[in-house]
Amino acid sequence: MTGKKDLIKLRKRRRRKQRIIRTTIHLFVWIGVVVLYYIGFSIFFDTPVEYEMKHSTDRLHSEYETLSQRYDSLQTVLDNLRERDRSVFRILFESDPYDFDSEYEQQQSLTYEKIVDRSTRRLKRELRDRISDMEQQLARLNASYLALQERIDSAGRNCDRIPSIQPVINKQLTLLTASYGMRIHPFYKTLQSHQGVDYTIPEGSRVFATADGVVRDVATRNSTHGLTVVIDHGNGYETSYSHLSKTNVRRGQSVRRGDIIALSGDTGLSLAPHLHYEVRYNGMRVDPIHYFFMELSPSEYQRLIRIAQSGMQAFD
DSSP: OHHHHHHHHHHHHHHHHHHHHHHHHHHHHHHHHHHHHHHHHHHHOOOHHHHHHHHHHHHHHHHHHHHHHHHHHHHHHHHHHHHHHHHHHHHHHSSOOOOHHHHHHHHHHHHHHHHHTSOHHHHHHHHHHHHHHHHHHHHHHHHHHHHHHHHHHHHGGGGGGSOOSOSSOOTTSOOEEEOSEEEEOTTTOSEEEEOSEEEOOOTTOEEEOSSSEEEEEEEOSOOTTOEEEEEEOSSSEEEEEEEEEEESOOTTOEEOTTOEEEEEBOOSSOSSSBEEEEEEETTEEEOGGGGOTTTOOHHHHHHHHHHHHHOOBOOO
16 A cells, blocks of 8 residues: 555656656746847847948948048148149259148157056156156256346346337237348249248338337338338337338437337338348347347247248248
């Protein structure tokens, strides 16, 4: 009797185990079917979000292609213009123009290549050394500044007789078109010595005295420089302002730095309305750009130097 009951229990356990196994198999089969269905559905059909993302990507790709084509066309035009400019420069001066931007980029690349493989410890040590060098340079500059200040204080009022501002309002530094040196003559089309600077300003613009002095001459006679004012500053310096349309001073009149002495014009041998400005020291014409120190910061001075180097066409 007991053996029969044990046999019945054993059969029940087997049936229960078989049902669990079948249920598990069915569950895995259904999971597999669902996964396959999802994969198949994903391959052949897109959800609304996927559909929108794909079309958005297509639009971005199309816009990118359009922008790439525009960039390529603009780059081609710029390359052509750059090459034409270089060709003109070669024809006129038989040399290649100086490229500031390329040199700066090369220096940046070389600097990056030098430091990219260095260790952090070495970079810190080099940074400390550079800071120490800069502190020493700052100390030397401070000492130089104090010595210069002493000389300025000892010079007294004579400092006001040194040309030190621009003769026109040029805050954006965009009006200077021809600097001191060899420049193309506007009428003869040959290289000639240009012993001053040209400012392209509208006729009737104000012209200022660049230092204290006495008006030595107001040249009203017909000449290549047209109507001209010359100021004697009494310490070896003279300044000249040419191609004027009107003068506000007379010979022998004392003027102060910043006084309006004339209005610009187009008199004399002139290509267009402009001011030709010269600085003379002990009878020798010098570069006026070095005498704008009162109103230019070091960065503005460097920028003006670059502008002056890029302009080759004189106006007189």
